[in-house]
Every structure is written in C-alpha cells, then in structure tokens.
Amino acid sequence: MNEHEEKGLQELQQSEDASPTAEGSPAAGAPEGVEEGVDQALQEELSRLQEELNRFRELYLRKLADFENFRKRKEKEVEDFRLAAHADLMRDVLPVLDNLERALAVPEGDGSGIRAGVELVLRQLKDVLRRYGLVELNPQAEAFDPRYHEAIARQEREDVQTDQVLEVLQKGYTLRGKLLRPALVVVGVPKKRGGPDEGDTSSAEESGGSRGDPWVR
Numbered sequence: 001m002n003e004h005e006e007k008g009l010q011e012l013q014q015s016e017d018a019s020p021t022a023e024g025s026p027a028a029g030a031p032e033g034v035e036e037g038v039d040q041a042l043q044e045e046l047s048r049l050q051e052e053l054n055r056f057r058e059l060y061l062r063k064l065a066d067f068e069n070f071r072k073r074k075e076k077e078v079e080d081f082r083l084a085a086h087a088d089l090m091r092d093v094l095p096v097l098d099n100l101e102r103a104l105a106v107p108e109g110d111g112s113g114i115r116a117g118v119e120l121v122l123r124q125l126k127d128v129l130r131r132y133g134l135v136e137l138n139p140q141a142e143a144f145d146p147r148y149h150e151a152i153a154r155q156e157r158e159d160v161q162t163d164q165v166l167e168v169l170q171k172g173y174t175l176r177g178k179l180l181r182p183a184l185v186v187v188g189v190p191k192k193r194g195g196p197d198e199g200d201t202s203s204a205e206e207s208g209g210s211r212g213d214p215w216v217r
Contacts, residue, residue, distance in 0.1 A: 086132050087175055093129065094173065094181060100125070101171075137172035137183045139165045148172055150182040157188040164188045 100122040104115065126136075137148055144151065144163040152169055165185045172183030 083176060083178070087178075087180060090129065090132065090134055090173070090175055090180055093125070097122070097125065097129075098170065133176035134180070135174045137174060138168055139172075139183055139185060140168050141165060144185070144187045148174070148179060148182055149185050149187075151187045152184050154187045154189050156191040158191045160188045160190055162190070 100118055103118050104122065139145070139149055142165050144165055149165065149172065155166060157164075157166070164187065165183075166188040167186040168183055169186065170184040173180045
C-alpha cells in the first residue's frame with residue numbers, strides 16, 4: 001500500500017469516527033423530551049382515573065337511593081298487608097261490639113249482675129281492639145262530616161246553624177287512621193227561612209224544589 005492509499009484510508013476512518021458524534025449530538029437533549037412525554041401520559045391517566053372514580057361514585061349514590069326507595073316501598077307494603085289483616089278481624093268483631101252495647105242499653109232490672117258482667121266483657125273487648133288501632137267514632141252533637149258519617153235521616157232545626165249530628169244510630173270506627181265503618185247518624189240542618197211565598201214551600205219541594213239537596217237520596 002502506497003502512501004497515498006494509506007492517507008485516504010486514514011481520512012475514511014476519521015470520517016466514520018466523527019459520524020456517530022454528529023448523529024448522537026441531539027441525544028443530549030433526548031431525556032428532557034422523554035420526561036415531558038411521561039408527565040403528559042401520567043396526567044392523562046390521572047384524569048381518566050378521576051373521571052372513572054366520579055362515574056362510579058355517581059353510580060353508587062344512584063343505587064343507594066334506589067335501594068332506599070325499595071326499602072321504604074317494601075315497608076309500606078308490609079304495613080298495608082298487616083292493616084288489611086287487622087281490618088278483616090275488626091270487621092268480624094264489630095257486630096259483637098254492637099250487641100254488647102245494645103244489651104247495656106236495656107234498662108236495669110233484677111239482672112244487675114248480668115249487666116255488670118256484660119260491662120266487664122265490653123270494656124275488655126274495647127281495650128283489646130284499641131291496642132290493634134281501632135278508634136270509635138261517636139259524633140254526637142258534632143258537625144256532620146261526610147268522610148266519617150253516613151246520614152240516614154235529616155231534620156230541619158231552628159237551633160242549628162250548620163249541619164249537625166243529632167243522634168248516632170250506630171257508631172263508626174277507624175283503624176289506624178283509615179275508615180273501617182262510617183257512623184250512621186241523624187243530621188239536623190238549619191231550617192229554611194221562607195220568603196213571601198213561604199206558604200208554598202211544601203208544594204215546591206214536592207214538585208222537585210229539593211232536587212239539588214244533597215241529603216235527598
């Protein structure tokens with residue numbers, strides 16, 4: 001190998017040794033870019049996990065509310081079933097109450113001992129029914145309430161200003177706030193004040209003048 005060839009070979013080796021340095025010179029700044037990319041990826045993953053957490057939290061709260069509504073609905077169904085079961089019992093016992101009270105309404109005679117026994121039985125029976133939620137409706141002299149009273153008859157009275165119960169023919173009962181049986185009553189209504197044609201009021205009623213009266217059945 002002559003001197004000229006050796007010189008060319010040396011220049012070629014020098015150029016090859018210099019090329020990795022030129023290519024690797026940007027590598028000095030590479031770690032900073034990689035770090036920024038890692039931070040961005042972590043931020044995106046954190047945001048995704050936070051959104052996922054919020055979604056699961058909202059789902060949990062919704063399911064919790066649904067379960068609470070379900071629990072309340074089931075409790076009400078159980079209470080309604082229990083009330084219906086008690087209502088059947090109370091309805092069957094009511095005639096017994098009526099007969100005992102009718103027996104006590106008979107004037108006292110020689111059978112005072114029988115009356116005392118009936119009073120005791122009636123008192124005990126009422127105590128038992130009261131524990132089950134039965135409440136007696138005895139609206140004597142009270143204002144007429146169509147929600148709890150059933151009018152059997154009416155009487156016009158000058159001494160009443162509004163519809164008022166004059167007589168209770170049969171007591172009513174409620175069971176835990178719900179009507180079990182209305183009270184049968186006679187109602188006193190204010191007497192109508194006649195006008196100039198007062199003498200013709202009876203004929204007017206016979207001809208249908210009281211057609212709009214809610215008490216006429």
